[in-house]
Amino acid sequence: MNNVKHISMQKLIGKGYADYVNFRGRYRVCKGSRASKKSKTTAADFIKKIMKHPQANLLVVRKTYRTLKDSCFAELQWAINQFGEEIANDWNIKESPLEMTYKPTGQKIYFRGLDDPLKITSITVKTGVLCWMWIEEAYEVLNEDDFNMLDESIRGTAPEGLFKQITLTLNPWNERHWIKKRFFDAENDPDILAKTTNYLCNEFLDEADKRVFERMKRDNPRRYQVAGLGNWGIVDGLVFENWEERNFDIKELLQNRSMKTLFGLDFGYTNDPTAFFAGAVDEAAKEIYVFDEIYQTAMTNKMIYEEIARKGYAKEKIRADSAEPKSIDDLYSFGLKGITKARKGPDSINNGIQTIQDYKIIIHPSCVNFLTEITNYSWDEDKFGKKLNKPIDDFNHLMDAMRYALEDLKGDLFSFD
Structure with missing residues (x-):
């Protein structure tokens, strides 16, 4: 002592x-x-x-x-x-x-x-x-x-x-x-x-560590205020306000025949996380239930497959970011036979957001990363503080994975190439 x-x-x-x-x-x-x-x-x-x-x-x-x-x-x-x-x-x-x-x-x-x-x-x-x-x-x-x-x-x-x-x-x-x-x-x-x-x-911290923050300060000053200086994030103009955190029984939920399960995957690696969205949709009731997630950096394609399989989703239909066709091919060869690329087009982000905004999003408390993103995912601003008709390029990994998963929802038509 x-x-x-x-x-x-x-x-x-x-x-x-x-x-x-x-x-x-x-x-x-x-x-x-x-x-x-x-x-x-x-x-x-x-x-x-x-x-x-x-x-x-x-x-x-x-x-x-x-x-x-x-x-x-x-x-x-x-x-x-x-x-x-x-x-x-x-x-x-x-x-x-x-x-x-x-x-x-x-x-x-x-x-x-x-x-x-x-x-x-x-x-x-x-x-x-x-x-x-x-x-x-x-x-x-x-x-x-x-x-x-x-x-x-x-x-x-x-x-x-x-x-x-x-x-x-x-x-x-x-x-x-x-x-x-x-x-x-x-x-x-x-x-x-x-x-x-x-x-x-x-x-x-060594010089390489410090340069990470200097680049953040230069390229993403808004994020630097929080992730660099520890100041409170000022969030105005959230993209999604149609949500609530609610505890629900996932097994009981999925027994409901009106529910359709949907899965989406957004790739990341060093700085951005790989984000996997697991949800269920009741289109008649206009409700989206978020019940599981993966959110992790430095995941190889083999690690992504193993984690999805461990969670029991290997046989599900998964919509993945079409920007990485090689990763999609890798995951297919590992055993994700239901993986397909999401359809992207010049208006797909905003049209996808508009469709999802017509639904109530119910988020299970265990999906902590989804909750963090949805409470910070907001509309971007120009240098004069005027809101733009596009979301910020941040807190968007699970948000993108959700859009991929839900791209066939009934609602405003997506615009594709």
């Missing part, structure tokens, strides 16, 4: 976060850009604090449980290893279910998703108290009542020397989010630390 107390957080994660790691109020909120160190700093801070406070336990939450392993769980593993082999040997790490135990005391780090709220409210710790919570990608929590439920789960008396705290980390895509009003617009509340960070405080 004494050795842990003397570990320098500044040496481990650099400067820019002293107020953040020292804050003891109820709500610690950090919005930041890409490469701002917010997640790694948070992970390292929690590992040190758990080893320093033998009565403390941590609950880590994301909107969906499946996203935890490759985000918070991996960041906490990284942090443990940064403290050295001797300390790393003191941790027992399990992947099924996700759980970390500090062996000298029995303290635990639990991982839960909002898609199973009963598992959050029913946590009982064997050692000490559950006094800390980390909500990663808190932007995904669109319903403030869901946060209130989490807030209420951190209750009871803390042992002497301990404190209760909820940490939220997020990318600030949309200034309309409830987090801005509740935490960043709050005035002089000693229980709130609302902090903004960006890549400029990250001493570990």
